Amino acid sequence: MPSSVVxxxxxxxxxxxxxxxxxxxxxxxxxxxxGDLVTVIGPRNRRLGHALFSDRSQITLRMLNVGEGDAGHAxxxxxxxxxxxxxxxxxxxxxxxxxxxxxxxxLPSLIVDRYDRHLVIQSLSQGVDRLQSEIVxxxxxxxxxxxxxxxxxxxxxxxxxLEQTVEVLHGSVPASVTVHEGPVEYDVDLRTGQKTGLxxxxxxxxxxxVRYARGRLLDCFSYNGGFSLRLAHQCAEVExxxxxxxxxxxIRVNAERNGVPHVVAREANVFDELRRLERAGARYxxxxxxxxxxxxxxxxxxxxxxxxxxxxLRAMRLLASGGYLITCSCSYNVNEEMxxxxxxxxSIDSRVPMTIVEKRMQGRDHPVLVGVPETYYLKCFxxxxxx
Ligand code: SAH
Numbered sequence: 001m002p003s004s005v006v007x008x009x010x011x012x013x014x015x016x017x018x019x020x021x022x023x024x025x026x027x028x029x030x031x032x033x034x035g036d037l038v039t040v041i042g043p044r045n046r047r048l049g050h051a052l053f054s055d056r057s058q059i060t061l062r063m064l065n066v067g068e069g070d071a072g073h074a075x076x077x078x079x080x081x082x083x084x085x086x087x088x089x090x091x092x093x094x095x096x097x098x099x100x101x102x103x104x105x106x107l108p109s110l111i112v113d114r115y116d117r118h119l120v121i122q123s124l125s126q127g128v129d130r131l132q133s134e135i136v137x138x139x140x141x142x143x144x145x146x147x148x149x150x151x152x153x154x155x156x157x158x159x160x161x162l163e164q165t166v167e168v169l170h171g172s173v174p175a176s177v178t179v180h181e182g183p184v185e186y187d188v189d190l191r192t193g194q195k196t197g198l199x200x201x202x203x204x205x206x207x208x209x210v211r212y213a214r215g216r217l218l219d220c221f222s223y224n225g226g227f228s229l230r231l232a233h234q235c236a237e238v239e240x241x242x243x244x245x246x247x248x249x250x251i252r253v254n255a256e257r258n259g260v261p262h263v264v265a266r267e268a269n270v271f272d273e274l275r276r277l278e279r280a281g282a283r284y285x286x287x288x289x290x291x292x293x294x295x296x297x298x299x300x301x302x303x304x305x306x307x308x309x310x311x312x313l314r315a316m317r318l319l320a321s322g323g324y325l326i327t328c329s330c331s332y333n334v335n336e337e338m339x340x341x342x343x344x345x346x347s348i349d350s351r352v353p354m355t356i357v358e359k360r361m362q363g364r365d366h367p368v369l370v371g372v373p374e375t376y377y378l379k380c381f382x383x384x385x386x387x
Pocket of ligand 1: 198199202220221222223224225226227241242243244247268269270271290291292
């Protein structure tokens with residue numbers, strides 16, 4: 001018996017509006033097991049399409065296709081092919097980038113990142129776990145990588161009742177791989193680095209910052225130095241701050257490798273450090289704020305906004321006249337409008353008039369699916385202190 005799930009009228013409306021997620025509250029009847037590829041049936045017994053079913057998550061169904069078509073091997077393969085072809089068409093000057101961005105490539109809850117001749121895949125649902133070996137063999141055939149690593153260790157897998165594992169699924173994966181992003185070279189540890197190793201979603205924002213950065217640069221939440229290393233050649237002094245000792249070691253290694261010894265990294269809490277620098281009367285020509293997601297869920301939005309405002313208003317005060325602030329948020333619960341309103345308040349409270357030079361988002365290899373706000377998570381505004 002093929003698996004099927006019947007959903008409510010409201011669920012059907014969401015499917016018709018193009019949203020790939022159906023929540024548990026809109027599920028009426030289940031004849032399926034966790035991880036099954038199911039036929040989705042509307043309240044009037046109409047077949048609506050196919051989805052990956054989860055018996056644990058609040059997101060019970062992730063739509064793979066809408067309408068009559070099949071959702072088997074051929075669909076998965078063609079979606080992977082399209083995702084890869086799109087990246088190849090972008091002319092990305094890097095050999096590390098995202099190949100598959102889950103919902104943004106109509107492959108919900110699947111991430112695939114390329115690090116030169118190695119791939120890292122991440123499965124975020126029971127359904128993708130079930131398809132994982134099929135996906136790995138398609139990727140191996142299409143891309144002929146030297147190795148494929150599963151970084152199945154993000155916490156969200158717990159919501160699906162899935163274990164956290166890191167394992168090589170194909171070929172071999174060395175302890176460290178070398179990749180380049182534009183002119184910058186990195187050593188990346190794919191097994192333990194944050195996300196899948198690097199923050200690939202910021203590549204184009206780092207490139208954009210090249211147009212403005214100069215003088216003294218303060219790179220806050222620097223991780224292994226993405227912004228610092230990209231901007232170092234045009235900045236006389238570079239200070240990078242991260243709370244993680246491991247990140248500070250990585251930035252030092254990468255600064256050495258890229259021949260930019262004036263990048264000075266230190267381990268500190270940015271909140272404390274900005275306050276201290278303000279008291280000390282420090283001034284910077286360029287400041288980057290790239291914090292982790294402060295709002296992990298809707299309940300934490302108010303606190304998150306207070307945190308964003310705090311660091312932004314202090315950064316505005318630390319800027320020299322005519323200086324640039326590159327400020328980011330990767331919390332999708334804080335949307336662009338809320339982020340803009342927070343920056344407005346920070347400018348009022350700091351009494352520093354700022355102009356918006358650019359409004360940016362995650363790189364093009366992390367596509368946003370129209371009508372699905374969850375896929376637009378990274379905001380990056382470039383502001384200028386007017387006087
Ligand atoms: N800017 C980086 C990515 C930053 S990710 C890039 O371009 O690649 C966020 C970083 O913030 C992580 O490395 C994390 O260790 C650090 N972090 C989190 N909370 C912090 C805090 N309060 N102070 C300083 N660093 C913090």
